[in-house]
Amino acid sequence: MGYYIGIDVGGTHTDGVAVDVSTGSVAAKVKVETSLDLYACSMEALEGILEKVPTKEVKRVLFSTTLVTNAVATGTLEPPGLILMAGPGMNPSFLTDTPDCHLISGAMDHRGREIVPVDKSEIARVVDNFLLKGIAVVAVAGKFSGRNPSHELAVKEIAADRFDYLSLSHNLSGALNFPRRAITAYLSAALWRRHSNFISAITRAVRGHGVEAPLYLLQADGGAALAESRENGAETALSGPAASIMGADAMRSFEGELLTLDIGGTTTDIAMLIDGVPLLEQHGATISGYKTQIRSLYNRSIPVGGDSEVKVDDGVLTVGPKRRGKAAALGGPLPTPTDALIILGRYAKGDADRARKAFEPIAKELSLTIEEASERVLSKLAETIARETENFVNEVNSRPVYTIRELLHGHKVAPTHALLVGGPARLFVPYVEEALGIPVEVPRHSDVANAIGAAVSRVSLEVNATADTSKGDLSIPEAGVYRKVKSNYSMGNLEKETLKELETLARSHGVTMRGYQPEVLESESFNIIEGYARTGSFHRIRAQVRPSILCKIKESG
Amino acid sequence: MKFPKAGVKTGVVFFPAFDWAISANHPEREERLLYTRDQIFEEGLFDVEGITEYPPSLATVEDVERVHLCLPSPEKVVTSSHYISAGGAIAVGEAVMKGEVERGFALVRPPGHHATRVVRGLRGFCVINIEAVMLEYLRKQYGPLRVAIIDTDCHHGDGTQEVYWNDPDTLFISLHQDGRTLYPGTGFPSEFGGPGGYGATLNIPMPPGTGDKGYLYVIDNFVLPVLEDFKPDLVINSAGQDNHFSDPLTNMSLTAKGYAELTRRLSPHLAVLEGGYSVQSALPYVNTGILLALAGLDTSNVIEPLYSPEVSVQSKKTDEFLKELCEMMLYRYENRENLFEESFGDKEYHETTKNLFHDEAGISEHQREKTRICRDCPGVTLLATSAPGYSEDYLITLPLRGCPRCRREAEEAFANASTEEFDTILFQDRPNDVTYKKGGPKPTHTRSRWL
Structure with a gap:
């Protein structure tokens, strides 16, 4: 019983849905225009939903916003103080x-052995310098x-409590990956205040509406993070594509390896689900050119969509990569694939005559009728996507x-089906199906796929554990575990301990143990040989609670 | 806070073969590149714009048999790891030939530079010669190539030398610790190439203790002038990393920065990892240095923790020795045509015999070789090899530029070679890129414990 609420703030629209937990159906659906005030439009969508479902029945509320992505893109960051300990290697x-x-001085080698110690008086000088300059947030990476x-x-020992926020890379x-870290x-430091303020604002507002359910934010890896933890706000960047993939997972009827295509006005996002498991970026998300170590779903955004510019140069037809505005039929300046859909009668919107007029020069240059040219444009769009x-x-x-x-x-992947989501997705089906050569499905609520993904995504976590029995050290940085181990500490011990720590971490992040499925992603074990003798073992494990969904949307397309 | 951009586009195949070892405590074991992996991943080197990681391709039996006679058969001696390591070299080689990148680094194992034409098992940690398998693949794909292989591994690259002994289009220069003090005990100035490739094999044996200064001196005063004259289309560096002052198997004094500087001065199109067994103290830093240098990035911060200015100091005697050696070798190189006349004169054939030991396979073999001294091509080579207790075999090689007369001789030799006399007979018809085989392994042969 109850409802999961998902709010997704997109570039043009902010969507909200309430998913009925007992039936897996979409109980409420709201679409409002995204305004400059992300908080205001999030609330507008939330209020729209709360009008349709009883507040007491709300089990969780999850926001997927472009707050962080926009802040990075526009460079509206709070300048942090940065302390680096680079050690030997690439020029930092x-x-x-x-x-x-x-x-500053201080260097570690690949096994975590100290090469150069830190100089505490130097750290104190740097901290004083930051304080003098009025710097309130600080990032540290070694x-x-x-x-x-x-x-x-x-x-940390010297700087703790002297700044509003201290971000330690480990x-x-x-x-x-030191630079990414x-x-x-x-x-994380530069975004902390904005992120934290946003959380305070939505928490106040949601509680003001009488909703006592936990609040979450969607992360780039499609996982949910408890808002109250206020940790690493940078992780909520790029949640839009992640929401779309999680939404596709919730609505898919196909099993096995499938493509998800989110066709929008300006761009199309391509991703993959393998038996419901989304692929992750290998190293982390890239946010406005910043290469980070933030776990992120693997997604390729290509600059073609319903509003892409259509033109012919020297007899060659191109669709995209630029968007010059809306479709001509809707008052835009240039012909677009959406106009082609309107001309062919597939989309009853706007002024069809304006669309035809905009397509005249295209048809003429291609020596085709306006209808033929429209078909050609839609095929071209689908071929580019394929x-x-x-x-x-x-x-x-x-x-x-x-x-x-x-x-x-x-294993080599070979997708056998494709799932189309996004506003105009349904209209492109025959063209995309032909270009891809595999069956295509458009789920019923594909227009609010992102909000659905937000509503049903679970908490996800990753830990990286390393044991070096020659040094006698165990580390699981994400869980804050650093301790000594004996020389007989085995891979089996490490796996057990890592999974235990992962569970503890999961509980502290509000993970319900029902359906809790931790998994080991990578593990490796080597002998450490020094001189000609084995002095110990090196074990490493990467484990996760993978991004997944709380429930499927049961209504078929 | 954006990653730097490489001055030179560089492709890397990183294949550490984490599930392959010769044996548990052998220097060539699973974690050899573990710490290197940790360092280059922590540095974020694959995030540098212009450094591209490529997956290795898989070399094929045909690729191997272009270079080697594998006994008793490729299936018996060549393992997956070798096909991948040679395939790794091929993948970066192709990326360079296609112009996708300007330089390539095959950071792969197992190594290959001690593998000679006849493969009977492990020899100096090597089974197949990964540089040669790559190079002959590239020649097949992209046509004739004039190539220089500069082998800077601490051990003499005797396998590569043997493969290209008679090839005038492949210049082989080896810089190594003096063979009187280190495996494999060869690589002296007198080893100067066969009649078809006389003066295209050049050896610089260096005294134990040679440091950065000595290596860079030889690069500047011998290698670069010879390259200037030879004008190769492609420069390959067999980049062994066992000259490092901390290497447990050798006695040289090169530093990580020295490696980086050597790489910068040599500017090879392709670097291929060979040996190097100081897996914790040297390899992470040396590999970082080589990759940064290839990519045209700053290497001034590549300083291994064990470094101090004294570690690379070499004796005055070494300075003088190297100066004289370089002068002598340059003289020999410049006068190679006169020296050829003295050595081979108007003989029709050049015949040699030698004994070879496949150390870890524990197999001794005796080889008789006959090369036609030909004015029109490098000359056909006929090689009979006998390993008592194993097999007697025959390898006929018609070089890429083989002339009609040599072809006739090769074809006759193959037709006449009897399976009564030899177990396996292989004819490498390089101009047509085919191999013909007669006979094959006898089932009764016992193999070494490594295979």
């Missing part, structure tokens, strides 16, 4: 080009800090692997 100058960055966080912790990800820590889809699948299949077993016997 590409990370130190922010106004308040200090490269190379190999996941293997040994003691240098970052030394900074808390953000235990995966290797530093960039993520930087964004070509990019093929590239996408090839990219998935050429991901690097590092063992002979995986290289020789690794």
